[in-house]
Amino acid sequence: MNKHLDAIWKLVVDDMRLKVSSGNISMLFLTAKLTSIEDDIATIAAPSFSATMLQTRFSTEVKASLDKHTGRDMSLLFIPKNLVSQKGSDSIGPLFGDDEEPRPQTVVAEATQPLQVGHLPRVRAGYTFQTFAVSGSNQLAFVSAQTVAAHIGTSYNPLFLYGPVGVGKTHLMHAIANHVYQKDPSKKIVYITSEEFTNEVIEAIRNNETSKMKRRFRSVYLLLIDDIQFIEGKEKVQEELFHTFNILIDNGSQICLSSDRPPHEIKRLEKRLSSRFAGGLTVDIGAPDFELKIAILGIKAKEMGFELPTEVATLLAQNANDMRSLEGLFLRVATQAKTTDEPLTLELAKRSLSAVREEKRGQIHAEDVIKTICSFYNIKPTQLKGPKRDASLVKARQVCMYLLHKELGLTLMDVGGILGGRDHTTIMHGVGKIEKLVENDAKLSAEVMGIKQSLHG
Numbered sequence: 001m002n003k004h005l006d007a008i009w010k011l012v013v014d015d016m017r018l019k020v021s022s023g024n025i026s027m028l029f030l031t032a033k034l035t036s037i038e039d040d041i042a043t044i045a046a047p048s049f050s051a052t053m054l055q056t057r058f059s060t061e062v063k064a065s066l067d068k069h070t071g072r073d074m075s076l077l078f079i080p081k082n083l084v085s086q087k088g089s090d091s092i093g094p095l096f097g098d099d100e101e102p103r104p105q106t107v108v109a110e111a112t113q114p115l116q117v118g119h120l121p122r123v124r125a126g127y128t129f130q131t132f133a134v135s136g137s138n139q140l141a142f143v144s145a146q147t148v149a150a151h152i153g154t155s156y157n158p159l160f161l162y163g164p165v166g167v168g169k170t171h172l173m174h175a176i177a178n179h180v181y182q183k184d185p186s187k188k189i190v191y192i193t194s195e196e197f198t199n200e201v202i203e204a205i206r207n208n209e210t211s212k213m214k215r216r217f218r219s220v221y222l223l224l225i226d227d228i229q230f231i232e233g234k235e236k237v238q239e240e241l242f243h244t245f246n247i248l249i250d251n252g253s254q255i256c257l258s259s260d261r262p263p264h265e266i267k268r269l270e271k272r273l274s275s276r277f278a279g280g281l282t283v284d285i286g287a288p289d290f291e292l293k294i295a296i297l298g299i300k301a302k303e304m305g306f307e308l309p310t311e312v313a314t315l316l317a318q319n320a321n322d323m324r325s326l327e328g329l330f331l332r333v334a335t336q337a338k339t340t341d342e343p344l345t346l347e348l349a350k351r352s353l354s355a356v357r358e359e360k361r362g363q364i365h366a367e368d369v370i371k372t373i374c375s376f377y378n379i380k381p382t383q384l385k386g387p388k389r390d391a392s393l394v395k396a397r398q399v400c401m402y403l404l405h406k407e408l409g410l411t412l413m414d415v416g417g418i419l420g421g422r423d424h425t426t427i428m429h430g431v432g433k434i435e436k437l438v439e440n441d442a443k444l445s446a447e448v449m450g451i452k453q454s455l456h457g
Contacts, residue, residue, distance in 0.1 A: 009034035015065040127174035135292030145172040149179035156281035158255035163285035164446040166322030169258040187221040194230040233268040286442035293317035385420040398430035
């Protein structure tokens with residue numbers, strides 16, 4: 001029977017070779033195994049990350065292939081489980097091993113009541129690996145965080161996650177802490193923001209309690225510091241962190257850091273500390289792609305007991321560039337549906353989004369957008385509105401067109417008038433270009449999000 005199942009799975013893998021990249025074949029399909037077919041339910045076992053990815057990204061294709069080769073209408077069950085890599089000339093083992101004891105569990109967990117986290121009061125119990133939606137933009141960060149959580153102090157030390165606001169850095173940091181705590185609650189785990197770390201160092205110096213502060217941080221098993229970029233220019237804080245860093249590494253403890261930029265871009269950061277930050281694994285988390293936005297909306301809708309129509313999910317995904325704003329939009333629409341006792345329809349979603357735009361329009365003015373963009377790109381308003389077509393000016397000008405139209409809801413003709421009397425077709429082209437780039441260019445997407453955050457305070 002096992003040989004028969006192996007043969008079917010090989011046919012599935014062969015089908016997938018025509019549809020997905022060789023990297024996904026090696027990392028996902030060749031690390032998985034068809035373990036049983038009972039009552040038209042196909043059980044597929046794979047390492048935790050592979051099981052998650054197979055279910056969230058390729059379940060439709062896998063089902064179609066299995067249906068074809070079995071002649072049955074199959075349901076799929078993915079279970080995380082250790083597997084010995086398959087033998088064969090083209091078989092490649094797991095990208096990241098996992099030597100934890102295998103146990104069946106759901107790949108995407110439903111929301112549950114918050115767990116009692118004991119000595120982790122600042123760690124959100126709901127932020128786990130099971131509740132983290134995975135897609136191409138955050139796949140490497142997800143796998144890296146799982147690996148670190150399973151192999152504290154030995155895999156990647158430190159783990160440095162960076163990316164714009166709202167891409168899941170904090171979720172992954174909390175997931176690591178929760179994973180370690182659930183395995184062994186006796187381990188000392190400290191999660192803290194860089195601002196809080198700074199305040200503790202300052203208070204310790206002021207109150208002559210530096211020894212107490214050093215014992216607190218230098219005796220931990222797992223230290224997680226969020227938004228580490230805010231220690232730039234703080235010499236005493238950097239010195240304390242440097243020594244703490246060295247002691248923890250020597251002790252085999254794990255350090256995890258998050259930032260909005262990579263170590264070498266954090267200004268006024270001591271070179272020795274920047275070198276330590278970059279000495280482990282540095283992972284960029286890009287802006288969420290369309291697929292990830294849809295997955296997040298599906299999870300949130302299920303948590304709140306809603307059936308989410310595809311057209312509503314698409315509309316919301318198109319109007320949010322980061323996870324926080326996406327969740328905010330969905331909460332707005334869902335709340336309106338509950339308040340008015342209406343079904344969650346496309347029409348209701350459009351009305352809700354229109355109300356959001358009206359509120360924004362009353363709070364932000366065109367000159368605010370222009371001022372913010374000029375500050376961000378270090379140009380003058382006269383250059384932004386002028387006729388010059390240098391590449392840097394064109395980019396800033398088109399971002400301005402996009403924000404004036406999308407954020408303030410101004411018509412194309414109004415935007416053209418504000419930007420030096422430009423024709424509405426020019427504005428349409430600029431808005432369309434940025435709209436596409438925001439979906440596909442992580443760097444530009446981060447720039448646009450940064451400008452939006454500045455606008456909204």
